[in-house]
Amino acid sequence: MVTKEELKKVKIPKAKELIHTENRLAPGHRLCAGCTAGTIARLATLVTDPNDVVIFHATGCLEVATTIYPYTAWKLPWYHNAFENAAATASGAEAAFRAMVRKGKLKKIPDIIAFGGDGGTYDIGLQSLSGAMERGHDFVYICYTNGAYMNTGIQRSGGTPMYAATTTSPAGSVIPGKIQWRKDLVAIAAAHKIPYIATASPAAHRDLMTKVRRALDADGPAFILVDMPCPRGWRFPEKDSVKVAQLAIDTCYFPLYEIYDGKEYVLSPKSKAIANKPERKKPIEEYLAAQGRFKHLFKPEKRTDLIAKFQEALNKEWEYLLKLVNL
Amino acid sequence: MTKAVTSKAKRIGMTGDEAVANAAAVINPDVVAAYPITPQTIIVEHFSEFVNNGEVDTEFVCVESEHSAMSACVGASVTGARVFTASASQGVALMYEILFIAAASRLPIVMAVANRALSGPINIHGELTDQTVCRDTGWISMFSESAQEAYDNTFLAFKIGEHPDVSLPVMFGLDGFILTHALEGVSPLDRKFVKDFLPERQMKYPTIPGNPVSSGLLALPDYYMEVKYQQELAMEAARKVIPKAFEEFGEKTGRYYGMIEEYQMEDAKTALVTMGALSGTTKFVVDKLRKNGEKVGMIKVKTYRPFPGTELAKALKDVEAVGVIDRDLTFGAPGPALYSDLKTTLYNYKNRPQIFGFIAGIGGRDVLVEDFEHIYKQVLNLKGTEKPVPIEWVGLRK
Numbered sequence: 020m021v022t023k024e025e026l027k028k029v030k031i032p033k034a035k036e037l038i039h040t041e042n043r044l045a046p047g048h049r050l051c052a053g054c055t056a057g058t059i060a061r062l063a064t065l066v067t068d069p070n071d072v073v074i075f076h077a078t079g080c081l082e083v084a085t086t087i088y089p090y091t092a093w094k095l096p097w098y099h100n101a102f103e104n105a106a107a108t109a110s111g112a113e114a115a116f117r118a119m120v121r122k123g124k125l126k127k128i129p130d131i132i133a134f135g136g137d138g139g140t141y142d143i144g145l146q147s148l149s150g151a152m153e154r155g156h157d158f159v160y161i162c163y164t165n166g167a168y169m170n171t172g173i174q175r176s177g178g179t180p181m182y183a184a185t186t187t188s189p190a191g192s193v194i195p196g197k198i199q200w201r202k203d204l205v206a207i208a209a210a211h212k213i214p215y216i217a218t219a220s221p222a223a224h225r226d227l228m229t230k231v232r233r234a235l236d237a238d239g240p241a242f243i244l245v246d247m248p249c250p251r252g253w254r255f256p257e258k259d260s261v262k263v264a265q266l267a268i269d270t271c272y273f274p275l276y277e278i279y280d281g282k283e284y285v286l287s288p289k290s291k292a293i294a295n296k297p298e299r300k301k302p303i304e305e306y307l308a309a310q311g312r313f314k315h316l317f318k319p320e321k322r323t324d325l326i327a328k329f330q331e332a333l334n335k336e337w338e339y340l341l342k343l344v345n346l
Numbered sequence: 347m348t349k350a351v352t353s354k355a356k357r358i359g360m361t362g363d364e365a366v367a368n369a370a371a372v373i374n375p376d377v378v379a380a381y382p383i384t385p386q387t388i389i390v391e392h393f394s395e396f397v398n399n400g401e402v403d404t405e406f407v408c409v410e411s412e413h414s415a416m417s418a419c420v421g422a423s424v425t426g427a428r429v430f431t432a433s434a435s436q437g438v439a440l441m442y443e444i445l446f447i448a449a450a451s452r453l454p455i456v457m458a459v460a461n462r463a464l465s466g467p468i469n470i471h472g473e474l475t476d477q478t479v480c481r482d483t484g485w486i487s488m489f490s491e492s493a494q495e496a497y498d499n500t501f502l503a504f505k506i507g508e509h510p511d512v513s514l515p516v517m518f519g520l521d522g523f524i525l526t527h528a529l530e531g532v533s534p535l536d537r538k539f540v541k542d543f544l545p546e547r548q549m550k551y552p553t554i555p556g557n558p559v560s561s562g563l564l565a566l567p568d569y570y571m572e573v574k575y576q577q578e579l580a581m582e583a584a585r586k587v588i589p590k591a592f593e594e595f596g597e598k599t600g601r602y603y604g605m606i607e608e609y610q611m612e613d614a615k616t617a618l619v620t621m622g623a624l625s626g627t628t629k630f631v632v633d634k635l636r637k638n639g640e641k642v643g644m645i646k647v648k649t650y651r652p653f654p655g656t657e658l659a660k661a662l663k664d665v666e667a668v669g670v671i672d673r674d675l676t677f678g679a680p681g682p683a684l685y686s687d688l689k690t691t692l693y694n695y696k697n698r699p700q701i702f703g704f705i706a707g708i709g710g711r712d713v714l715v716e717d718f719e720h721i722y723k724q725v726l727n728l729k730g731t732e733k734p735v736p737i738e739w740v741g742l743r744k
């Protein structure tokens with residue numbers, strides 16, 4: 020049994036060691052320029068032992084772009100089943116490995132990672148994920164959220180931010196894009212009282228890798244929600260992906276934190292710095308203005324009312340998180 | 347407490363569901379992932395008891411839906427594990443999406459289907475439509491006439507599906523309530539038999555640590571067709587593997603099966619053709635009619651996929667008229683599942699009977715001896731007609 024305190028001490032190798040580690044996601048995949056899904060997948064798998072890990076994948080950008088038959092960019096054992104069932108698929112594999120260990124055919128249950136996008140996790144795959152977390156399978160679910168069904172052409176999901184224009188929530192003359200706030204997927208995961216949950220960002224790469232390693236070391240299910248800036252869907256220049264990810268942290272739209280046992284909330288360094296010095300918190304307007312999906316909030320006229328509403332909702336969310344951290 | 351029957355004993359009273367649960371216990375699969383649904387529940391309930399009483403080594407994943415049941419089966423099976431599940435009706439319908447993937451991934455998962463009518467209206471009783479609608483999924487599909495046959499099919503399904511030339515999932519049906527809940531004498535098998543008949547599954551490219559193989563890839567128009575054609579080749583290979591598996595099973599147990607079973611067909615001029623539990627009553631009616639001098643026989647179709655076309659054509663070459671009794675539905679089609687397949691199969695044969703279709707036993711409606719006698723009379727009446735004859739819904743309330 021890995022205790023919570025032991026988990027908090029889990030560290031990853033130093034950068035100078037990691038740069039000599041072979042990438043498990045080979046170049047030549049067909050992700051878009053500036054896409055951070057590949058970055059996330061590389062960072063996450065860099066802290067695994069290639070001989071002791073198995074990857075399961077939901078249908079989505081990362082899956083489609085890395086495994087077009089007869090090619091694969093993956094240097095790890097990898098299986099894709101369908102869109103909504105990466106968690107159920109991984110849970111079946113975990114059960115099989117458990118049986119193999121019992122029968123002496125395998126030394127230990129390997130690290131198991133299931134990747135899914137926000138469409139495959141917030142929406143169509145939520146039941147499958149909930150079931151797997153409730154049953155307590157020892158695996159890590161990494162949801163990379165780009166806040167829409169990017170693979171099928173930028174349709175809204177339960178993870179799409181308020182006011183974002185998508186092809187199914189367009190910025191119309193009457194309705195300004197998506198009108199609902201995003202679903203609090205992390206809170207849903209926390210309600211399952213699983214040993215480890217975290218949010219992560221490609222703008223905090225060592226933090227992301229550390230969290231993946233902690234998630235893998237935890238006994239039982241672990242869930243990581245990773246912000247995944249998408250130049251195509253969010254409408255920003257390809258070179259700005261990490262900058263946009265950083266803005267999401269700085270504006271507290273995507274705060275970084277961990278949850279142990281579904282109840283102990285711990286802020287990660289970048290968000291903790293903001294909590295300690297609130298003046299560091301940037302206005303949401305900066306985040307919104309950086310992305311074309313929110314351009315209707317600025318042109319033809321600036322919608323200060325909507326921007327203020329967004330800021331207000333966000334403030335409440337951040338304050339609530341701080342309460343949870345200080346419980 | 348229900349004890350698993352894992353030793354070769356004399357005949358033991360079991361319901362069809364109990365028989366399947368006991369067969370699964372003897373096989374002792376690595377993983378069972380299942381979700382309860384009437385009339386399949388007894389299978390998962392009994393199996394859960396076997397797990398919790400330590401009578402099997404299986405990891406039982408009690409999932410939150412059938413969609414996840416089949417998804418977990420797929421996840422387990424890609425590691426090379428031996429995997430079993432059971433479902434029915436709505437449950438099979440919910441799995442539908444993943445059934446195709448299981449077959450395309452060439453995973454020999456075995457599923458017992460406690461055949462039940464599909465909603466709506468909601469109904470829990472026997473009908474084969476839940477399985478016949480899976481005909482295009484790429485699964486091998488068999489039916490059972492009795493609890494004994496359901497029991498035996500559990501072993502046969504693994505034997506056939508895991509054969510390296512086949513490597514396909516296999517489902518077998520047992521009519522809801524009629525077989526699932528009726529008590530019959532079943533001759534059990536033991537683990538020694540399994541060790542001999544079902545050696546460990548060998549998987550060529552398992553998703554296991556240290557084996558960097560990608561599977562479940564995106565195949566675009568340049569390769570998709572070839573992948574699907576390989577599935578067809580696997581089905582064709584199954585045509586050769588299945589009779590051998592039946593033969594070996596027969597030699598070891600004394601219970602012989604065929605892709606079709608011919609009953610009283612030697613000199614038959616008329617034949618009734620059906621699948622599943624209706625076969626038993628059909629045989630009884632054939633015996634009764636034979637006593638009155640009628641030259642009638644019956645054919646039971648055991649393997650629905652691959653469809654035993656050649657075998658049926660051979661068995662029916664000297665027959666004048668056939669009545670096909672389907673306990674399954676399709677709408678706006680030339681006819682129900684078995685009828686359509688049989689008619690299509692025989693069209694190009696020179697010596698072929700006339701074929702008339704009957705739909706019976708829908709939603710668990712009783713099919714009585716008189717109904718079969720009526721069907722037989724209708725076939726005799728219709729024989730020789732040159733007009734198209736609509737499918738008759740037997741016993742329909744007017």
